[in-house]
Amino acid sequence: TPKAETYEFQTEVKQLLNIIINSLYSNKEIFLRELISNASDAIDKASFQAQTDPDILGDDTEFKIKLAADKENKTLTVSDNGIGMTKDEVKENLGTIAKSGTAAFLEALEKSRKEDALTPELIGQFGVGFYSAFIAADKVTVVTRAAGEQSATRWESAGDGSYTIEETDKPGRGTDVILHLSPKVLEDEDFTEEWTIRRIVKRHSDFVRYPVVMDVEREEPETDADGNPVEGGEKKKVVREETLNSMKAIWAKNKNEITDEEYNDFYSHICHDWNPPLDRMHIKLEGMTEYTALLYIPSQAPFDLFSPERQHGVQLYSRRVFIMENCRELLPEYLRFIRGVVDAPDLNLNISRELLQQDALVRNIRKNLVKKILEKLENMDGDTFEKFYNEFGAVLKEGVYSDFENRDRLTKLIRYKTTKSEDKWRSLTEYVNDMKSDQNHIYYITGDNLSAMLNSPHLEALKEKDYEVLLMTDPVDEFVVQTLTEFEGKTLQSAEKGDLDIDETDEKQSETYADLFTKIQGYLDETVKSVKPSSHLKNSVSCLSGDAYDMSAYMEKLLKASGQ
Ligand code: ADP
Ligand code: MG
Secondary structure: OOEEEEEEEEHHHHHHHHHHHHHHHHHHHHHHHHHHHHHHHHHHHHHHHHHHHHHHHOOOOOOOOOEEEEOOOOEEEEOOOOOOHOOOOOHHEEEEOOOOOOOHHHHHHHHHHHHHHOOOOHHHHHOHHHHHHHHHEEEEEEEEEOOOOOOEEEEEOOOOOOEEEEOOOOOOEEEEEEEEEEHHHHHOOOOHHHHHHHHOOOHOOOOOOEEEEEEEEEEEEEEOOOOOOOOOOOOOOEEEEEEEEOOOOHHHHOOOHHHHHHHHHHHHHHOOOOOOOOOOEEEOOOOOOEEEEEEEEOOOOOOOOOOOOOOOOOEEEOOOEEEEOHHHHHHHHHHHEEEEEEOOOOOOOOOOHHHHOOOOHHHHHHHHHHHHHHHHHHOOOOOHHHHHHHHHHHHHOOOHHHHHHHHHHHHHHHEEEEEEOOOOOOEHHHHOOOOOOOOOOOEEEEEOHHHHOOHHHHHHHHHHOOOOEEEHHHHOOOHHHOOOOOOOOEEEEEEEEEOOOOHHHHHHHHHHHHHHHHHHHHHHHOOOOOOOOOOOOOOOOOOEEEEOOOOOOHHHHHHOOOOO
């Protein structure tokens, strides 16, 4: 028999395990939700692969997640007949954190630890799910067999820094996660108790799309051959497999049959976000392009919103059959913060991810969804829109340069803080309405530090004229102003570069001080292109400035930071 090999956890895993065990204890029941969600993901993968390779399922085609409690041995087992894992995958998935954004996560973790305990929201967002098993268990055993493989792998750890791996046997495909419940935890809450398990599954995993089953023992009256109870007969114990979750597809129901709480629970379930969403859209479109969508706008931006590997939040279904997670093709990048479900009954079930983008139906749905989402944002009340904009405004702005078709609508939706707004958001429409009668342009300045921008010498002359200046603080603004050159007939003009076009003194001054400027130019020849009188300044003596078509100082900084 092969011997077990011992491995050390990656340092980050050790750190994480410590934090999880210590700070999630008051929410300990979430471990079950995490393990069920992993089981469900594993079945998704098996089901997806079976679409092109049905043989991998053999005769084990009835997908389910089974919970089994053993009171005597104090264990709780979560089993699935999903894709399983090979030995290498076990080492990769249950010994390291291979995910993108790990650094960002650990940083957020540090921060949240300083302020308070680690929140379950944070854990959920990052999906460190599996390790939460160690909140309830002092030892975890995983027995797993990958689809199409003969041998299985046994992984075991006490969560203390190392784990063991050995080859083993397992009758079918899939994974068993066996929790050896710690005596301390069992004293607080008995996770082998049927009603405890039922309650937790109902609470956290009701919408899981595969049956979560458990064998339950009941006393039933004796029955005769026709199945009728025998009078005075003996009761006997029978074991039946019961399904604990409802698996209901709430998007398929009518709006008036769904409560706010159900909508919010469903959001939490699919998004792993325990803050209620900011808003939602439940759309049913009939006709040529038929689809149902239940989309949510989260109340908080995820920490990795700007990471390139960030996954999209829309799941694709066809007639309630799950097709895929993170369906990028359904929404443009600048709406990547939207979460939810789209069910397209006429979708070709065997369509590959590659072909999805060219699919006419998918393209029509996408176009329609964008329209609906923009309508939603346009009609939001001021407070809600402000909350939305604080979280997702920077992403929405990407649409101004990437979605030509909707540029005008998006331009009206974007907001900026300004030299006059006192930290409030202003729309371009408001700006233009309040322009001074002699003002010809919409002025803006870019940078990453609001107070430095407010005190920039470039703004002195504009302040004197009492002109408002947009304060553009997001990296994307640099791209926005390259595309958005005018709004309602007014051109956008950088306050830092080129001519401000506010009065005609430039030429006269140039003549008067021509000698002085030539002299200064002589000293600075190596470092600056030219020395000129500036219309930007009022109190300061000099400032650095760019030509109208030069990069802004902030753009230069951004490019340098990205190594270009
Ligand atoms: P996440 O689910 O967000 O990826 P987890 O920590 O919950 O993070 O799980 C880590 C990885 O371990 C999963 O991505 C998956 O590859 C693997 N895994 C966990 N549980 C199972 C399971 N029941 N079957 C197959 N693979 C699993
Ligand atoms: Mg998980």
